[in-house]
Amino acid sequence: MSETDYDLFVIGAGSGGVRxxxxxxxxxxxxxxxxxxxxxxxxxxxxxxxxxxFSYAAHYREDFSDAKGFGWDCEVQELDWPRLRDNKTKExxxxxxxxxxxxxxxxxxxxxxxxxxxDPNTVEVEGKQYTAKSILISVGGWPFIPEFPGxxxxxxxxxxxxxxxxxxxxxxxxxxxxxxxxAGILHGLGVxxxxxxxxxxxxxxxDSEIRAQLAEEMRAKxxxxxxxxxxxxxxxxxxxxxxxxxxxxxxxxxxVLYATGRKPLLxxxxxxxxxxxxxxxxxxxxxxxxxxxxxxxxxxxxxxxxMELTPVALAEGMNLAKRLFKGDQTVLDYSFIxxxxxxxxxxxxxxxxxxxxxxxxGDIAVFTSRFTHLKHTLSGNMTKTFLKLIVDKASDKxxxxxxxGDDAGEIIQGIAxxxxxxxTKADFDSTIGIHPTVAEEFVTMREASR
Ligand code: NDP
Numbered sequence: 525m526s527e528t529d530y531d532l533f534v535i536g537a538g539s540g541g542v543r544x545x546x547x548x549x550x551x552x553x554x555x556x557x558x559x560x561x562x563x564x565x566x567x568x569x570x571x572x573x574x575x576x577x578f579s580y581a582a583h584y585r586e587d588f589s590d591a592k593g594f595g596w597d598c599e600v601q602e603l604d605w606p607r608l609r610d611n612k613t614k615e616x617x618x619x620x621x622x623x624x625x626x627x628x629x630x631x632x633x634x635x636x637x638x639x640x641x642x643d644p645n646t647v648e649v650e651g652k653q654y655t656a657k658s659i660l661i662s663v664g665g666w667p668f669i670p671e672f673p674g675x676x677x678x679x680x681x682x683x684x685x686x687x688x689x690x691x692x693x694x695x696x697x698x699x700x701x702x703x704x705x706x707a708g709i710l711h712g713l714g715v716x717x718x719x720x721x722x723x724x725x726x727x728x729x730x731d732s733e734i735r736a737q738l739a740e741e742m743r744a745k746x747x748x749x750x751x752x753x754x755x756x757x758x759x760x761x762x763x764x765x766x767x768x769x770x771x772x773x774x775x776x777x778x779x780v781l782y783a784t785g786r787k788p789l790l791x792x793x794x795x796x797x798x799x800x801x802x803x804x805x806x807x808x809x810x811x812x813x814x815x816x817x818x819x820x821x822x823x824x825x826x827x828x829x830x831m832e833l834t835p836v837a838l839a840e841g842m843n844l845a846k847r848l849f850k851g852d853q854t855v856l857d858y859s860f861i862x863x864x865x866x867x868x869x870x871x872x873x874x875x876x877x878x879x880x881x882x883x884x885x886g887d888i889a890v891f892t893s894r895f896t897h898l899k900h901t902l903s904g905n906m907t908k909t910f911l912k913l914i915v916d917k918a919s920d921k922x923x924x925x926x927x928x929g930d931d932a933g934e935i936i937q938g939i940a941x942x943x944x945x946x947x948t949k950a951d952f953d954s955t956i957g958i959h960p961t962v963a964e965e966f967v968t969m970r971e972a973s974r
Contacts, residue, residue, distance in 0.1 A: 530556045532848065533647050533656035534632075535639040535793070538565020539834045540825030541662030542623060543841030546630040551849035555632045556656070558639035558649045563623035565664050566826070567834040569616055570682045575705060577612050578685075579866045582712025586745075586868075590903035603713050605690040612685070641794035644820045648794075658820050658848060661800075661808060662841065663793065665786035665826040674758030677765050678782040681706060691715055691778035695767060697755055699726030701865055702783035704738075708868030710781075711747045718748040718775060725751060727865070731877035733892070734926045737910045738871055741928070744906060745868065755780075788827040803829050812855050814844045822848075831861060862940035864933030869907055872936035875924035875943055878914055885916040885923065889949070891969035897930060898960055911965050913952070920948040925966065935963045 530553075534545045537559035545557045562569045581603070588598045627634050637650035647654050667680035679687075681702050694710050696703045699721030707719040719726070719742075726749070727735045739749055750769075757768045758780060767775045788807050795802075798818040803809050807829040814822045824844055825837035839856055846852035862874035875881075881888045891913040900907060909929030916923050925939045942951065957964025 528645060528655040528657050530554045530633075530654065530656040532556075532658050532660060533639075533654055534558070534660045534662060535641075535647065536565065536661065536663035536825075536827075537563050537623065537627070537634075538662060538664045538825060538837065539567050540664075540837030540841040541565070541660065542627065543838045544660055544662065544824060544845050545632045545841075546626060547842055547845035548849050549631045551845060553845075553849045556635055556654060557627060557632050558635040558637060558647065560636070560638040563620045563627075564616075568619050568623065570685050572834055573619065574612050574616060574685050575681075575709070576866060577615065578608070578709045578713070579705065579868075581608050582709045582868065585712050585714065586905065590899070590905050593902040593904050603690065605687075605713070608713075609686065638792060640792060641797055641821070644798050644818050656820075658822060660844065661793065661816075661821065661823040661827055662825045662837070663789045663827050665832065666789045667782070668785050668787045669782040670784060672755065672757065674760075674765075677758045677760060678780045680782055684781055687779075693777045694718075694779040694781060695720060695755075695765075695775055695777045696781045696783060697721075698783035698785070699723060699728065699751075700783060700785065701727075703781075704865055704867045706781060706783060707742065707747050707749075708866070711742075711745060712868055718750060718777070720750045720753055720755065720769070720775075722754040723751065727871075729877075730865075730871070730873060731912065731924070731926045732879060734871060734873070734910060734912060734928055737894070737908070737928050738867060738869070741869055741907055742867070786826065786832065790827070805829060813847055813853070814840060830858070831863070833861070833863060836861065860940060860944045862933075862936050864936065866933070869909075869929050870932040871926075871928045872932035873924070873926045874936050874940040875922070876914055877924060877926070878912070881914045881916070881924050885918070887917040888923075889915040889917055889971050891915070891949075891971055893965045893969055895965070897962060899930075909962055911962075911969070913949070913966065913969055915949045920950055922947055922949055922952060929962055931962075935966070938963070939966060 532548050532553050532555045534541045534557040537557050545555050549555045588600045635649050639647050639649045642648050693716040696707050696719045707717050711717045725735050754770045755767050756770050759766050765777050800816040800818045801809050808823040808827050810823050810828050814824050824840035826832045843856045860875050864872035893911045897909050912926040914924030922943050952967050955967045957967045
């Protein structure tokens with residue numbers, strides 16, 4: 525084709541888009557990136573980063589109480605929510621600036637505004653048209669709230685991050701990552717929380733035993749979990765919200781937070797001007813090289829089907845940049861992706877659940893350990909730590925590791941390297957532990973009797 529303005533035009537400056545843009549530019553491509561909202565996307569602005577900051581804030585309440593057994597008497601005041609919220613927002617604004625600098629320093633042209641695809645090689649932003657050899661769609665997703673009477677009274681996590689006042693009581697609907705994390709965060713911040721989930725047990729897809737353990741610990745902390753029920757209607761009454769549940773029961777609350785999944789953010793993108801096709805669930809369909817059904821258009825991250833995780837989008841953005849501008853056609857390996865839920869207590873996992881491993885490998889060995897953290901012998905905190913390893917008996921390979929407890933994500937990240945490298949249970953057993961730690965339990969586990 526004739527000369528274009530850019531080699532790559534990226535739509536959406538979230539984790540995947542920014543990584544693809546910076547790397548492509550680094551490999552010598554001429555790159556522009558358009559963003560209509562905020563630099564850094566969901567993760568930086570209304571996702572991982574502010575969520576983790578709030579999660580730290582939430583943990584302090586328990587830490588103050590744990591401190592007593594160690595001789596510290598702390599007077600715990602009520603949380604100063606505006607201070608926490610505004611400090612968080614300042615940090616996010618600082619990160620937005622860093623993202624802008626990273627892009628500019630990498631030689632990427634940053635274009636502010638909503639981008640619309642005009643044809644397979646042309647994008648329009650704020651009335652100006654730009655041509656490109658390739659277009660990357662990395663616009664991410666947006667919270668989905670189902671249709672029901674009173675839906676307008678529900679907020680999503682997006683709004684929670686900027687709430688004017690912290691509610692006294694909140695209902696959280698959903699049983700996935702966000703609902704479960706926010707149940708712990710809100711509870712830790714001093715809100716009376718009820719989580720409502722339509723199924724038998726939240727966190728569908730994770731190891732059943734660890735899901736049950738988490739439910740037990742959350743209940744013990746005072747979080748109300750209501751399973752096998754759903755919201756039928758919300759009405760506003762005397763400044764509060766009255767929820768009628770499908771079971772017929774009523775719940776009155778000050779805030780209703782919906783965390784019922786996210787959908788790709790495709791509105792106004794101009795896909796009708798291309799031959800890009802969608803999956804049955806409405807995600808952009810791509811091949812293993814992130815190419816859509818329109819040969820000049822690619823997509824990475826949450827706008828495509830797959831695990832909606834920042835590190836996955838980053839890996840995809842990197843892989844695409846190498847494909848397009850370095851001639852490296854390595855297919856991204858999605859096996860053994862570790863993940864954490866910053867619930868209270870934290871939960872993290874890599875590899876197969878016991879159920880999935882049994883189905884896939886047949887003969888498996890299961891190792892579990894449930895114990896009181898050394899710290900809690902003095903703190904008086906009754907929270908238990910739970911670890912689980914799943915081993916394929918035929919190869920002795922560890923094919924799943926699960927943990928509930930403090931810093932589970934930090935520990936499972938290390939275990940994930942071993943599992944990804946094909947470590948066997950014998951390798952775990954021959955590794956000497958670091959004493960006294962929680963993580964050492966992973967190298968001293970004996971088979972569970974079940
Ligand atoms: P999830 O897909 O994790 O969970 C959605 C939940 O909503 C499920 O429990 C689902 O139930 C329920 N649900 C879906 N539709 C309805 C409905 N119509 N009525 C009632 N309940 C419904 O989505 P989240 O919103 O929690 O998070 C989005 C994604 O963001 C996650 O999948 C994850 O990939 C990512 N994320 C990652 C985090 C991390 O890495 N720590 C943190 C936060 C988000 P059911 O199970 O029955 O389908």
